[in-house]
Amino acid sequence: MLRSQVDPGTVVAPTRRQRTVALVRALRARAVADQTGVLRLLARRRGQGLVTDVVPLWVVNAVAVVAEPSVIAELAARPDVREIRPDRTVQAPPSTLGSSTAATPVEPNVEAVNAPSLWSLGFIGQGTVVATMDTGVDGSHPDLAAGWRGGSNSWYDPNGEHPATPTDVNGHGTATMGVLVGGSAGGASIGVAPGAKWIAVKIFNDHGSTTTSRIHQGFQWLLDPDGNPATPDAPDVVNNSWSGSIGGCNLDFQPDLRNLRAAGILPVFSAGNYGPDPSTVLSPANNPEALAVGALDDSAVIDPSSSRGPSACGQAVTPRLTAPGVGVRTTDLYGSYRDASGTSLAAPHVAGVLALLLGAFPDLSADRQQSALENAAVDLGEPGPDNTYGYGRLDALAAYQWLSTAPDFTVAASPAQATTVPGGTVKYTVAVSGVHGFAGDVALTLGGLSGAPATWTITPAVIAGGAGSAQVAVTTAPTIGAGTYPLTLTGTSGGLTRTAVVLLVVTPPPDFGLAVTPTSASVVAGSSAGYTIGVTGLNGFTGTVGLSLSGLPASVGTASFSPSVIVGSGSATLSIATSKSAPPGTYALTATGTSGSTSHSTGITLVVTPAPDFSVSVSPPSATVLRGQAATYTVSTSAIGGFTGAVALTVTGLPTGASASFTPNPVSASGASALRVSTTSRTPRGTFPMLITGTSGTLVHQATATLMVR
Numbered sequence: 001m002l003r004s005q006v007d008p009g010t011v012v013a014p015t016r017r018q019r020t021v022a023l024v025r026a027l028r029a030r031a032v033a034d035q036t037g038v039l040r041l042l043a044r045r046r047g048q049g050l051v052t053d054v055v056p057l058w059v060v061n062a063v064a065v066v067a068e069p070s071v072i073a074e075l076a077a078r079p080d081v082r083e084i085r086p087d088r089t090v091q092a093p094p095s096t097l098g099s100s101t102a103a104t105p106v107e108p109n110v111e112a113v114n115a116p117s118l119w120s121l122g123f124i125g126q127g128t129v130v131a132t133m134d135t136g137v138d139g140s141h142p143d144l145a146a147g148w149r150g151g152s153n154s155w156y157d158p159n160g161e162h163p164a165t166p167t168d169v170n171g172h173g174t175a176t177m178g179v180l181v182g183g184s185a186g187g188a189s190i191g192v193a194p195g196a197k198w199i200a201v202k203i204f205n206d207h208g209s210t211t212t213s214r215i216h217q218g219f220q221w222l223l224d225p226d227g228n229p230a231t232p233d234a235p236d237v238v239n240n241s242w243s244g245s246i247g248g249c250n251l252d253f254q255p256d257l258r259n260l261r262a263a264g265i266l267p268v269f270s271a272g273n274y275g276p277d278p279s280t281v282l283s284p285a286n287n288p289e290a291l292a293v294g295a296l297d298d299s300a301v302i303d304p305s306s307s308r309g310p311s312a313c314g315q316a317v318t319p320r321l322t323a324p325g326v327g328v329r330t331t332d333l334y335g336s337y338r339d340a341s342g343t344s345l346a347a348p349h350v351a352g353v354l355a356l357l358l359g360a361f362p363d364l365s366a367d368r369q370q371s372a373l374e375n376a377a378v379d380l381g382e383p384g385p386d387n388t389y390g391y392g393r394l395d396a397l398a399a400y401q402w403l404s405t406a407p408d409f410t411v412a413a414s415p416a417q418a419t420t421v422p423g424g425t426v427k428y429t430v431a432v433s434g435v436h437g438f439a440g441d442v443a444l445t446l447g448g449l450s451g452a453p454a455t456w457t458i459t460p461a462v463i464a465g466g467a468g469s470a471q472v473a474v475t476t477a478p479t480i481g482a483g484t485y486p487l488t489l490t491g492t493s494g495g496l497t498r499t500a501v502v503l504l505v506v507t508p509p510p511d512f513g514l515a516v517t518p519t520s521a522s523v524v525a526g527s528s529a530g531y532t533i534g535v536t537g538l539n540g541f542t543g544t545v546g547l548s549l550s551g552l553p554a555s556v557g558t559a560s561f562s563p564s565v566i567v568g569s570g571s572a573t574l575s576i577a578t579s580k581s582a583p584p585g586t587y588a589l590t591a592t593g594t595s596g597s598t599s600h601s602t603g604i605t606l607v608v609t610p611a612p613d614f615s616v617s618v619s620p621p622s623a624t625v626l627r628g629q630a631a632t633y634t635v636s637t638s639a640i641g642g643f644t645g646a647v648a649l650t651v652t653g654l655p656t657g658a659s660a661s662f663t664p665n666p667v668s669a670s671g672a673s674a675l676r677v678s679t680t681s682r683t684p685r686g687t688f689p690m691l692i693t694g695t696s697g698t699l700v701h702q703a704t705a706t707l708m709v710r
Contacts, residue, residue, distance in 0.1 A: 002034045002061040003082040005255060008262030012447050012488040014501040015363050016264030017232035023263050024229040031058035037080060038063055045071050055213060059220035060255040064213035087211045092135050092204040093172055093242055093344050106189045109324035113349050115192045117397035118356045125193030125355040130180050131235035133218050134173030136202035139166030141331050142185035144177055147198050153225035153233050154199040158217040161206055169206050171333045175340045176241045178331030179348035186337050190330055192352025199235055212252055219256035223263060234263060236358050239351035241270040241344035243282040249313035250283035257289035261366040266291055268351045270343035271319040272307035280307040281318045291370055292318050295325025295346040300380060302388050306343055309387030317385040321377055323349035323394040353396040361403050367495055376402040407438035409466055411491040413500040421509045423478040427471060428502055430489050434466035440493040444470055448487040453477030474504060482508040510541040514593045520605035526580035529606055530573060533591055537569040543595040547572055551589040556582045556608060576606055584610045610641035614669060615701055616694040622706035630678040633705050635692055639669040645696040649673055653690040655709060657682040677707055685709050
């Protein structure tokens with residue numbers, strides 16, 4: 001188990017389905033952020049042969065792993081790991097026994113919970129999806145086949161035994177699903193919500209066992225069956241006719257149940273068949289987040305084997321409700337029927353009634369669903385809630401009437417959308433209206449800006465008497481990012497919570513963009529380079545933008561903009577005039593636009609190449625001859641900057657009586673010529689500096705050499 005966990009209570013959205021989508025996204029994001037280090041370690045150890053199985057779980061931010069003890073110890077020592085739990089084995093409830101071919105128009109157990117009264121009002125579960133976590137479902141049964149939602153997002157077997165087709169080799173899951181949604185193919189109506197669609201998780205393998213990690217996988221799948229958080233395909237109701245095998249209070253599945261409730265899914269559990277002793281409701285049915293259901297016989301008397309409270313996990317009352325669970329006629333394997341008993345059959349009565357109620361009131365929170373069932377239950381046993389009957393026997397019609405008449409309130413907000421810039425303020429009006437005589441005080445809170453730089457006030461923060469309005473002022477910080485922020489305004493009164501969603505749209509402040517083309521230009525020293533600077537006004541910008549350039553050395557050249565100021569949007573020409581003596585090289589320059597306190601810069605490149613030219617050199621630099629002899633020099637020319645012309649050579653400074661010749665002359669751009677200096681007997685002795693000149697058009701370069709005559 002990773003240390004960091006999502007608080008599902010902080011995930012809010014206007015509808016149950018939207019809350020599920022938001023919750024799944026939050027859970028997935030937390031797991032991705034937190035599990036990276038653990039998964040990398042396990043991958044390394046797997047490569048070393050120390051790990052054999054790894055299953056990441058985002059529903060509880062945990063990782064199921066099979067590894068050597070050394071790896072388990074290594075995991076336990078990590079600061080991001082909260083605890084290590086064994087992956088315990090859980091046994092499936094025993095298959096229900098008995099069979100019957102008797103048929104009546106509506107089975108007595110269905111009548112007992114008043115389901116037909118809601119059918120007569122048009123609520124048979126249509127539009128809702130129910131799910132079971134059990135031994136599977138015989139999807140071919142004539143009372144169940146038409147109700148399967150179908151597709152890969154409607155069946156899940158974490159054991160991998162039946163990956164695509166609803167299957168049950170035990171019969172227990174088929175029996176519970178029959179109570180939930182069974183039809184009347186056998187001559188009698190056996191299901192509480194025959195109009196609902198069903199999906200299922202086969203948490204138990206064909207041998208009747210499972211592990212805690214596979215149960216986590218099942219809960220995870222239920223929150224996001226198709227693996228796409230954007231599609232709300234989670235069920236509306238989940239029935240769990242199973243229990244753990246450990247006494248006391250075990251909270252292994254508490255995060256899963258909390259997340260289900262946050263998504264508007266009330267986790268219904270069978271209380272167990274370990275009665276009549278007290279404190280026999282096992283986990284997770286005795287968890288505060290679960291709704292445990294005990295079993296009644298046909299006389300509305302608790303079945304002796306039905307588990308009793310109190311809860312080891314601190315619930316005031318457990319079980320919470322009771323429902324028929326003795327001799328219940330339901331579906332069996334191979335298209336047959338059976339009379340079944342146990343709390344496993346009582347729980348799906350409650351889940352089925354929830355499907356009927358959600359058909360009439362589709363946006364009920366899990367708390368509101370539970371309140372309706374408990375407040376409308378028929379009190380049995382000791383007056384008031386007790387640890388044998390809970391709040392009493394399930395009554396579908398009374399729960400419907402309670403929801404239709406119980407004091408309640410609505411929350412509305414306007415405007416639906418308000419727009420501001422960073423640093424601005426928007427205001428909303430929140431209206432609270434009482435329904436069915438509601439007169440309680442409603443506390444208002446705002447969510448959706450967690451982590452965003454903004455502050456808000458709600459005036460007044462509490463609407464007294466159940467009706468009135470408040471002003472909500474939201475002030476954004478200058479640093480808030482532009483975007484659309486869904487804000488949830490929540491009203492709370494006792495156990496009632498109602499929400500309204502508005503949008504805060506933060507638009508960017510007026511600004512401008514700066515661009516340059518081309519981003520790089522190449523010029524010969526002494527020439528000019530040209531760029532186009534474009535200014536684009538954004539978000540209604542109409543200011544003036546002054547242009548400047550930095551990074552250009554004075555030895556390279558000078559820059560000018562035409563125009564140097566742009567109003568709103570437009571373009572300017574940047575000219576860079578280089579000097580003839582500009583050092584060749586690549587220069588990184590920065591063009592900047594400034595408007596008030598706002599400035600934007602863009603980088604540009606100037607490449608200076610040398611101008612076409614040549615150089616002249618002489619070798620050797622000095623030669624000595626006797627009078628009447630000749631000295632030979634090599635005059636070399638080298639092209640610079642792509643120079644391609646011919647160079648004409650001349651020499652001056654010869655002594656009297658001496659003559660000179662070049663071979664060849666002129667010489668090519670990069671070439672050499674032999675300079676022969678001949679003396680005569682009349683040539684005076686001495687040292688004579690000579691100047692060799694190369695000329696090509698207007699380009700002239702010289703080199704010196706010395707002639708020593710002896």
